[in-house]
Amino acid sequence: MKTRIRHIFIPFAAVAGAGLFGMAIILMTGRDPAEIGSRLFNATLGSGYGMGQVLFKTTTLIFTGLAVALPFRARLFNIGGEGQLQVAAFSAAVTGAMLPSSLPPIAAVPLTACAAMAAGGIWGASAGVLKVRFGVNEVISTIMLNFIAQALTGYLLTSHFAVPSTEHTAETGSASMLPGLDEITGFFRGSPLNVSIFGALAVAILSSLFLFRTSAGYELRAVGSQPDAASYAGIRSERYLLTVMGAAGAIAGLGAMNLVAGYKHYYETGMTAGIGFSGIAVALLAGAHPIWILPAALFFGFLEYGGLAVGAYVPKEIFMIIQAITILLVIIGTARKT
Amino acid sequence: MSTMPEALVLSGVSKKFGAVEANRNVSLTVQKGSIHAIAGENGAGKSTLARLIYGLHRPDSGTIAVNGKTVSMNSPKDAIALGIGMVHQHFMLVPNFTVAENIILGIEEKALFASISVRKTAESIRILSERYGMPVDPEALTGSLSVGEEQRVEILKALYRKAEILILDEPTAVLTPQEIDRLFSVLRSLRDTGKTILIITHKLDEVISLADRVSVMRKGEVTGTVECRNTSKAELARMMVGRNVLLRVDNPVPAPLKPVLAVENLCCRTQKGAMKLDNLSFTIRAGEIFGIAGVEGNGQSELLSILCGLNDRKNRLSGTILLDGTTITGRTPAEITSLGVSHVPEDRLKHAVIRNFSVSENILFGRQREQRFRKGFGFNRTILDAYAKKLAGRYDIRFDDINIQSLASLSGGNQQKVVVARELDRPFLKLLILAQPTRGVDIGAIELIHRSIIETRDNGVAVLLITSELDELITLSTRIGCLYNGSLRKIFTEEEVAEGRTDEEAFEHEIGLHIT
Numbered sequence: 120m121k122t123r124i125r126h127i128f129i130p131f132a133a134v135a136g137a138g139l140f141g142m143a144i145i146l147m148t149g150r151d152p153a154e155i156g157s158r159l160f161n162a163t164l165g166s167g168y169g170m171g172q173v174l175f176k177t178t179t180l181i182f183t184g185l186a187v188a189l190p191f192r193a194r195l196f197n198i199g200g201e202g203q204l205q206v207a208a209f210s211a212a213v214t215g216a217m218l219p220s221s222l223p224p225i226a227a228v229p230l231t232a233c234a235a236m237a238a239g240g241i242w243g244a245s246a247g248v249l250k251v252r253f254g255v256n257e258v259i260s261t262i263m264l265n266f267i268a269q270a271l272t273g274y275l276l277t278s279h280f281a282v283p284s285t286e287h288t289a290e291t292g293s294a295s296m297l298p299g300l301d302e303i304t305g306f307f308r309g310s311p312l313n314v315s316i317f318g319a320l321a322v323a324i325l326s327s328l329f330l331f332r333t334s335a336g337y338e339l340r341a342v343g344s345q346p347d348a349a350s351y352a353g354i355r356s357e358r359y360l361l362t363v364m365g366a367a368g369a370i371a372g373l374g375a376m377n378l379v380a381g382y383k384h385y386y387e388t389g390m391t392a393g394i395g396f397s398g399i400a401v402a403l404l405a406g407a408h409p410i411w412i413l414p415a416a417l418f419f420g421f422l423e424y425g426g427l428a429v430g431a432y433v434p435k436e437i438f439m440i441i442q443a444i445t446i447l448l449v450i451i452g453t454a455r456k457t
Numbered sequence: 458m459s460t461m462p463e464a465l466v467l468s469g470v471s472k473k474f475g476a477v478e479a480n481r482n483v484s485l486t487v488q489k490g491s492i493h494a495i496a497g498e499n500g501a502g503k504s505t506l507a508r509l510i511y512g513l514h515r516p517d518s519g520t521i522a523v524n525g526k527t528v529s530m531n532s533p534k535d536a537i538a539l540g541i542g543m544v545h546q547h548f549m550l551v552p553n554f555t556v557a558e559n560i561i562l563g564i565e566e567k568a569l570f571a572s573i574s575v576r577k578t579a580e581s582i583r584i585l586s587e588r589y590g591m592p593v594d595p596e597a598l599t600g601s602l603s604v605g606e607e608q609r610v611e612i613l614k615a616l617y618r619k620a621e622i623l624i625l626d627e628p629t630a631v632l633t634p635q636e637i638d639r640l641f642s643v644l645r646s647l648r649d650t651g652k653t654i655l656i657i658t659h660k661l662d663e664v665i666s667l668a669d670r671v672s673v674m675r676k677g678e679v680t681g682t683v684e685c686r687n688t689s690k691a692e693l694a695r696m697m698v699g700r701n702v703l704l705r706v707d708n709p710v711p712a713p714l715k716p717v718l719a720v721e722n723l724c725c726r727t728q729k730g731a732m733k734l735d736n737l738s739f740t741i742r743a744g745e746i747f748g749i750a751g752v753e754g755n756g757q758s759e760l761l762s763i764l765c766g767l768n769d770r771k772n773r774l775s776g777t778i779l780l781d782g783t784t785i786t787g788r789t790p791a792e793i794t795s796l797g798v799s800h801v802p803e804d805r806l807k808h809a810v811i812r813n814f815s816v817s818e819n820i821l822f823g824r825q826r827e828q829r830f831r832k833g834f835g836f837n838r839t840i841l842d843a844y845a846k847k848l849a850g851r852y853d854i855r856f857d858d859i860n861i862q863s864l865a866s867l868s869g870g871n872q873q874k875v876v877v878a879r880e881l882d883r884p885f886l887k888l889l890i891l892a893q894p895t896r897g898v899d900i901g902a903i904e905l906i907h908r909s910i911i912e913t914r915d916n917g918v919a920v921l922l923i924t925s926e927l928d929e930l931i932t933l934s935t936r937i938g939c940l941y942n943g944s945l946r947k948i949f950t951e952e953e954v955a956e957g958r959t960d961e962e963a964f965e966h967e968i969g970l971h972i973t
Contacts, residue, residue, distance in 0.1 A: 333834040334825055341822065344811045350767060351800070351808045352823035353791030 126453075130404050130411075133448035134418060141441040150433055162428030163421055169428065171301065171310025175382070177420030178312075179204075181319035182374030183398025184405065184412040185326055186243070186367040190257070191407040192330060193343040193356075193363045199246055199261025200371045201395025202268030203239040207372030209272045210238035211379040212386035213280055215291025227294035232376050236369040242268060243368020247361040257364070265395075276388065287387035297381040313381030315373075322370060326409035339363060371395065397423070400446045406453075418445075463525065464489040464622050464653040465510065470519030472505055479505040481677040483519070487622075492644060492654040494664045494685075497674035498697055498899035500868045503657045504546075506674070507624050510655070511543045512536035523622070542615025543624040548607050552600030557582055559599050560614045586613055589650075591643055604753075605636035612643070622653045629663060630897060633752045633925055634965075635973060641667050659697075659899055661690045662928065673697055698901050709915075714743040717919035718888050723776035725759045725768070725943070733759040733772070735943035741888070746910070746920040748934030749945075750927065751972045756943040757923050758803075761892055764921075765800050766790040781887060791826070797887035799880040801894050803923075805869075809876045812865040816856050817845035819864045820879050827884070852878040853905060870902035877906050881913050889913060889920045895929060907933060927965045931958060939971035947971040 142152040163169040183200040190197040214234035218227050242264055249255040280288045300312045330336040341349045342356040349356050378390060401419050405411035419442060426438030465487040472480040479502045487493045497503045508514045510521065512530030520527050523539045530536050533543070550559050557579040579595035586593050591609040593602075599610065608628065615623055625644075629637045644654050644667065658664060664671050665685055672682040673696040680696050718741040725734035734756045741747040751757060762768050764778070766789050778785050785793050794800075802808040810819050821830060821841060830836050830844070845859050852874045856862050864872060877894065891910065895903045910933060914920050924930050930937060937954055938945040949957065949968075957964030 334831065334836060335834070337818070337821075337825060337836070341811050341814070344813055345807070348808050348811055348822075350790065351765065351802060353789065353794050353826070355789070355791075 126406060129452035130406070130415070130449055133404070133445050133452060136448050137441045137445040140444050141437055144437050144440065145433055148433055148437075155429060155433055158429050158432060159425045163425050167301075167307045168310045169424070171307030171312035172424045172428075173417070173420045174307070174316055175310060175312045175377070175420075176423050177416045178316045178319045178377045178381075179374040179394050180397055180401050180416035180419050180423075181323055181412055182377070183371050183395050184401030184416050185323060185398075185409060186239075186371035186374075186395075187399050187402035188405065188407040188409060188412055189326060189330075189370070190363050190367045191343075191402060193339050193359055194346070195250070195257050195343075195360060195364060197243070197246070197261055197364065197367050198258055198399065199242060199264050199368070199395070200398040201391070201393075202261070202265035203242040203368040203371035204374050204391045204395045205265075205268045205272055206242050207235040207239035207368075207375035208379050208391050209275065209288075209386045210372075211235035211375050212288045212291060212384075215295040215380065215384070216289045218292055218295060220292050220294065222292070222294050224294045224296075227292065228297065228380065231291070231295040231380055232373065235372040235375045235379070237372070239372025239375070240365045240369035243371070244361060244365035247364030250364070251357045251361050272386075273388070276386070280386075285387075287383075287385045290384050291380070295380055296384055297376065299381070311382040313377065315377035315381045318373060318376070320413070322373065323409045323412055326370075330409065335359075371398070397442070400442055403446050404449055462489045463487065464523070465655070466522040466525075467506075467510075468520050468522075470506075470509060470516045470521065472509060472514060472516050478677050480509065480516075483674075483677075483679050485672055485679060485682070487653060487655060488670075489524075489653050490648060490651045491669040492648050492656060492667055494668035494671040495655065495657045495674060496659060496661065496664050496671055496693060496697060498659060498901065499870055499897070500899075501674040501697070502677040503659075503674055504626060505677075507543065507626055507655070507657055510536070511541060511624060537618050537620070540619060540621035541624065542618060542620025542622070544608065544611040544615060544626065544628060546626045546628075546630060548611055550599045550607060550610060552598070554599055555596050556593055556599055556602070556610050556613075557595040559610060560595075560617050564618065582613060582617065585616055589616070589643055589646055590639075603636075604631045605633070605639070608632070608636075608640065609643075620652075622655065623647065624655045624657070626657045627659070628656065629658065629660065634927055634969060635752065637663070661693050661697075661900075664693065665690060675699060694900055697899075709911075712744060714917060716740045717743050717781055718921070719777075719779045721777045721779075723760075723763070723778065724774065725756070725763065726773045727769075728771040733943050734763075737776070737940075737944050739938055739945055739948065741919040741921055743887070743917045743919050744914060745935035745951075746914050746922050746933050748922045748924070748930040748937040749940050750930055750937055750968050751923075751940030753925065755940050755972070757892070757940065759943075760940075761800075761803070761890065761923065764793075764798070764890055765802075766793045794823070794883075795826075797883075797885045798890065799883045799886055799888070800890045801876055801880050801892060803892035803896070805873055805876055805896075806865075810864050810872060813863050816849070816854070816859045816862055816864055816867070816875060817841060819875050820845045820848055822879070824879065824883065848878040848882060852909070854878065868899075869897045870899045873898045873906065874902055877909065881909055886913070886918050889918050890923075891920065892923045893925065894922070895924075895926070903929075927968060928961075930968075931961055931964060937968065939968060941972050 145152045145155050163173050183204060186200045186203060187197050211231050211234055215231045218230060246257050246260040246264055249260045250257050276288065282289050297313045297315060300314065301307045301310060330340065338354045339359050341352065341354060342359045346356050379386060383390060397419055401412060401415045405415040422438045422442055426435035463486055467483055467485040470480055470483045483506060495503050495506060505514065509516055512533045512535050522528065528539060551562065557575050560582055561578050582595040591613060593606055593609050599607065628640060632640060648654055656668065668685050670682060670684055671693065673680050673693060675697060721738050723734050723737040726732055739747065749757065763774065768774065774786060780796055780798065783796060785796065806812060811822060814822065821836065830841050849859065854871050854874045856867060856871065864875065881889065895906055898906065910920065922930065922933055934954060935951055937949040939947045
């Protein structure tokens with residue numbers, strides 16, 4: 120029981136520690152941490168727009184965080200959320216733009232989502248195949264697949280799909296756009312927050328149910344904990360390794376729906392940069408637990424938007440340092456117990 | 458005896474970990490030049506005591522005196538300086554270093570870039586190893602050594618550091634009978650040159666045949682110290698467990714029925730061409746226990762993995778294996794299991810359980826496909842809970858909370874009871890495969906496991922038993938096959954085994970002749 124309490128306590132201590140560290144850096148830049156702090160809270164939690172922005176960032180991070188957390192349960196370290204998200208964003212944007220305008224949203228939105236999930240899923244499953252068939256370490260293969268994703272989307276964009284003299288694709292048809300929450304609720308006015316956040320919540324809850332309430336989740340966790348024992352128990356671990364990598368890629372791909380169908384409505388260079396990597400941080404902070412991903416993603420979403428919002432007063436890099444320190448503290452905290 | 462000086466005196470030593478009192482008011486006197494055993498069940502506090510003496514823990518209260526002087530040790534470094542050496546249960550060797558490099562590791566020249574005179578050390582190691590009858594090549598890579606040789610390296614490591622008091626933690630757990638004999642003669646010759654040996658074990662036979670005196674521990678306390686000449690196994694067992702223990706379960710004569718498992722001309726050749734199994738043939742009938750004796754590495758692990766469907770695909774197989782007339786070669790583990798085969802693997806922690814899963818999740822492990830535990834996509838928690846509690850009651854598995862407590866926090870005996878309970882209670886069981894079913898398990902639990910194996914046999918299950926404990930093999934088996942170089946050199950019939958039980962020592966020697 121003691122270790123359980125400790126497990127819950129570590130992330131909070133890490134967040135607090137990193138916050139203190141951030142304050143110290145702000146002091147060193149010659150600013151008053153209290154003033155920056157109040158500006159930070161005003162910009163994020165002080166307005167519907169700010170909250171919407173934070174939740175918008177949170178949504179994508181939930182998806183990319185889950186894309187790391189699920190394979191983690193099978194002892195696979197998916198560094199490829201970045202590439203999976205990127206190909207998915209490109210695929211969603213191109214599909215959305217090519218669908219006939221006569222198609223109603225009820226068909227167009229699922230088709231776009233399928234295109235995103237298929238692209239991300241293929242990217243994830245490729246790493247799974249390389250692992251199962253050829254024994255390639257997934258850390259290496261997902262990093263390589265990130266490079267391929269970047270190069271491939273870059274080439275396809277500039278040579279085939281970019282609107283002339285721009286760096287983005289054509290806008291998608293209105294049928295495959297997701298409604299923003301400001302239109303529906305009247306709150307979060309002007310922010311990019313859209314219905315994707317409900318999708319993110321649903322996927323997180325479903326992931327948790329899958330892991331801890333289904334027999335497949337039980338077998339997956341066994342494979343992740345002790346692969347040898349799992350094979351003695353008649354569990355075919357290859358199947359799980361392959362499936363979980365494909366599923367992770369598809370979930371990262373759903374994150375692209377938030378960015379493309381929910382906000383930009385086209386793909387542009389760099390629109391996904393860094394979000395896949397932040398997903399790794401989210402998953403580590405959450406201890407790879409799908410429900411804890413939600414507050415962890417919220418924390419990182421808060422820092423990412425907060426950093427932009429007070430960028431006029433302190434360098435936003437400070438917030439990147441806080442994120443990194445948080446993760447280092449979490450790892451120190453969990454490693455110490457062994 | 459009493460005129461001998463005291464090498465080690467512990468007075469009123471206590472050590473707590475959180476709320477657990479691992480050692481309570483332990484007082485102990487070890488005479489110089491003697492072999493002193495510390496016996497006790499798993500979790501009785503033996504290892505903690507050893508770690509206190511070796512400076513790995515500090516006592517909360519009480520004193521430790523070495524050679525008449527009270528000492529305070531902060532780390533093993535202090536213990537080594539006092540002439541104390543320890544051979545751990547799990548060896549601490551670097552596999553890609555040579556024997557000599559491993560032995561000088563940590564005491565090489567102090568200057569960072571000083572050259573290490575390996576050749577000179579190798580020579581002195583050779584002299585040391587020959588003096589005590591422990592031949593080992595100082596230039597061999599440690600990774601290429603057998604377990605027995607690795608242990609010798611550990612002992613030499615301690616002697617090279619000028620140890621006068623040598624602590625050995627469960628040194629025989631990983632050894633074959635022959636290796637045990639050799640270890641014991643080494644230990645006796647070390648004693649005869651004046652070294653003091655402290656051996657920690659739960660095997661009473663070994664205590665009686667090796668040690669001069671024995672201190673028995675139970676629940677963190679020393680319940681008594683006796684001269685080994687004046688004691689018996691039964692008395693020691695009573696001191697350890699606190700009640701009378703049946704050391705040998707009743708083994709009524711079985712009435713075997715039709716054959717269940719038929720192995721015919723089974724051959725297994727590795728990719729490199731080594732014959733691991735060579736025309737192996739035997740049958741096991743329903744209601745009998747077929748024991749296989751043999752030194753590790755004579756084909757046991759290959760046979761086990763083939764029977765479980767986990768054979769290395771690179772190995773070339775020939776011959777047939779029929780289970781009730783159905784061939785099982787080439788089938789997956791799940792298919793073989795569904796034919797009514799249960800398996801208690803040799804390495805429990807690695808292969809039989811998931812350490813961080815709860816007790817009830819482990820009772821389900823390997824049986825998660827049985828319909829009665831299923832509900833929708835998941836499991837029926839109510840049925841599973843009731844089942845887990847039923848098994849825990851029947852097999853006396855002790856735990857705090859069946860759904861929360863991780864299996865790793867249970868004692869070795871309780872962990873093994875979880876595995877045995879789960880595998881023996883499989884529905885439609887036809888063949889039970891047991892590999893080292895009581896390794897690292899305390900006596901109380903051994904008795905229970907042996908009883909339930911015999912009960913399973915009497916229910917008409919065919920049992921294959923592979924164990925390095927000859928004692929256990931003779932107690933349980935109906936027939937005994939002697940495995941050597943991948944084939945059975947000799948099969949003792951029911952009558953021969955029954956007769957062998959009347960003079961066990963002679964029988965053990967006879968078996969020994971057929972396996973070496």
